Amino acid sequence: MTDATQRARKSTPYWWEAAPVRPLPEQALQKQVDVVILGAGYAGLSAGLTLARAGRSVAVFDAMNPGEGASSRNGGITSGSIRPGFAKLTRRFGEKTALAIEAEGKRAREFLYDFLKTEEIDCDFRLTGAFRGALGFDQYDVMARAAETLAKRLQIDTYAVPHGEQRDYIGTEFYRGGVARMDIGGLHPAKFHAGLLRVTRAAGVAVHSHTPVTAITRDGAGFEVTTRAGKIAARQVLVCTNGYTDGAAPFLRRRLVPVRSRIIVTDPLPADLMDRLMPKRMMMSENRQLGFYYRPTPDGSAILLGGRDSSFAGDPVEPMLRLRAGLTELFPELRDVGYTHSWFGNVAMNRDMLPRMFEKDGVLYASGFCGSGVVWAPWLGRRAAQRLLGERIEEPSAFDMRPPAAVPFFNGRPWFMPAIIKGFALQDRLALSRAIR
Numbered sequence: 454m455t456d457a458t459q460r461a462r463k464s465t466p467y468w469w470e471a472a473p474v475r476p477l478p479e480q481a482l483q484k485q486v487d488v489v490i491l492g493a494g495y496a497g498l499s500a501g502l503t504l505a506r507a508g509r510s511v512a513v514f515d516a517m518n519p520g521e522g523a524s525s526r527n528g529g530i531t532s533g534s535i536r537p538g539f540a541k542l543t544r545r546f547g548e549k550t551a552l553a554i555e556a557e558g559k560r561a562r563e564f565l566y567d568f569l570k571t572e573e574i575d576c577d578f579r580l581t582g583a584f585r586g587a588l589g590f591d592q593y594d595v596m597a598r599a600a601e602t603l604a605k606r607l608q609i610d611t612y613a614v615p616h617g618e619q620r621d622y623i624g625t626e627f628y629r630g631g632v633a634r635m636d637i638g639g640l641h642p643a644k645f646h647a648g649l650l651r652v653t654r655a656a657g658v659a660v661h662s663h664t665p666v667t668a669i670t671r672d673g674a675g676f677e678v679t680t681r682a683g684k685i686a687a688r689q690v691l692v693c694t695n696g697y698t699d700g701a702a703p704f705l706r707r708r709l710v711p712v713r714s715r716i717i718v719t720d721p722l723p724a725d726l727m728d729r730l731m732p733k734r735m736m737m738s739e740n741r742q743l744g745f746y747y748r749p750t751p752d753g754s755a756i757l758l759g760g761r762d763s764s765f766a767g768d769p770v771e772p773m774l775r776l777r778a779g780l781t782e783l784f785p786e787l788r789d790v791g792y793t794h795s796w797f798g799n800v801a802m803n804r805d806m807l808p809r810m811f812e813k814d815g816v817l818y819a820s821g822f823c824g825s826g827v828v829w830a831p832w833l834g835r836r837a838a839q840r841l842l843g844e845r846i847e848e849p850s851a852f853d854m855r856p857p858a859a860v861p862f863f864n865g866r867p868w869f870m871p872a873i874i875k876g877f878a879l880q881d882r883l884a885l886s887r888a889i890r
């Protein structure tokens with residue numbers, strides 16, 4: 454096979470076919486606003502909308518087209534998950550904090566679903582439910598216990614699916630049962646972003662595309678923000694640059710590792726094959742360190758699968774081959790299938806893998822969504838805006854925290870990622886060989 458035939462036909466996101474990202478018409482730079490926001494992804498726009506509706510003047514700057522970061526590239530799975538998982542969170546923080554974190558995930562998901570409805574954002578959202586596969590019967594037991602606790606303590610609609618019933622959820626023998634979460638669904642991420650951008654601009658927020666912020670400096674009680682288009686004064690500054698953070702936010706850049714995540718999309722598949730592989734058209738995931746997330750396209754005709762991409766420069770073919778191999782390990786029937794799209798984007802990892810908002814030297818940050826920002830970014834963007842407004846919140850956010858720890862020997866270029874990914878791959882091979890199968 455040549456390099457060209459191994460690749461998908463397009464290297465741009467599948468989602469851009471129906472909702473392309475575009476520059477906005479140029480507009481004059483205001484001299485002064487209440488709040489400047491860096492980043493026009495879900496987090497920055499959600500914050501801008503909340504602030505504008507509370508009467509604040511807001512300017513949002515993005516270095517690229519709005520949404521061209523992760524917010525139009527992702528899998529569209531409304532997981533709102535926290536990477537360490539409930540069992541690990543309980544071991545690390547105790548059950549009370551683990552439950553508070555899960556409870557906030559529940560509120561954040563409900564907020565998103567309600568927001569889509571109230572703002573009439575048509576983004577193919579369906580509350581399909583999600584299935585998470587267990588590698589072995591021992592892992593299944595741990596997952597089933599966590600589901601039971603979440604159902605009992607937080608009334609989350611989740612339950613264990615034993616191996617014998619797995620085929621009703623997914624057409625693979627790879628897993629040894631799993632857990633269903635009926636509060637998770639799928640949306641079209643670029644249509645969601647376009648809808649959010651529309652309502653945010655309609656609320657009076659000035660969104661400037663292709664206008665990177667290059668410096669933020671303290672100026673009396675406020676800030677002077679330098680952009681490609683000139684300087685602007687702001688009383689407050691919020692940084693929502695997540696996996697695309699650059700030198701304009703050096704404090705954050707030392708604390709947030711951008712990691713590539715890649716998605717591939719199959720050619721359209723026969724309806725009876727889709728019925729066998731994804732009978733309920735649910736969202737899918739698993740527990741491996743380098744685990745895959747996958748789902749049907751919104752029209753239910755093809756499969757979209759994502760996972761880690763170990764490259765950090767250029768667009769080599771190997772990450773796509775790893776994803777193809779992963780998909781055929783799950784579904785051997787897809788061995789000879791072709792691929793329409795393969796693309797990557799950056800997710801942002803903190804050392805402790807918890808998203809958060811935090812303040813440093815008067816600047817507020819909302820980031821570190823660890824690959825689950827479809828739910829967390831709009832939510833924490835809104836919570837950050839409420840903090841800037843000085844609003845008294847009934848329940849404080851479990852993610853209003855201290856800054857994450859700095860990553861040693863790191864200044865924005867994740868040179869160590871290929872080695873870390875190799876280590877994770879080894880851990881996954883060991884976990885699979887030790888799993889009770």
Ligand SMILES: Cc1cc2nc3c(=O)[nH]c(=O)nc-3n(C[C@H](O)[C@H](O)[C@H](O)COP(=O)(O)OP(=O)(O)OC[C@H]3O[C@@H](n4cnc5c(N)ncnc54)[C@H](O)[C@@H]3O)c2cc1C
Nearest residue numbers: 492494495496516522523524527528530666798825826827
């Ligand atoms: C391939 C992939 C698959 C994913 N799948 C899922 C999924 O299925 N479910 C899920 O929940 N999450 C998923 N995610 C994660 C999710 O997409 C992100 O967490 C979320 O979009 C983050 O939104 P954001 O607004 O924080 O950042 P982004 O949307 O990344 O926006 C940050 C913006 O900041 C801008 N910026 C950076 N520096 C500057 C500067 N100096 N001046 C001005 N602008 C600047 C960038 O141009 C960028 O547009 C996935 C991510 C990827 C890449």
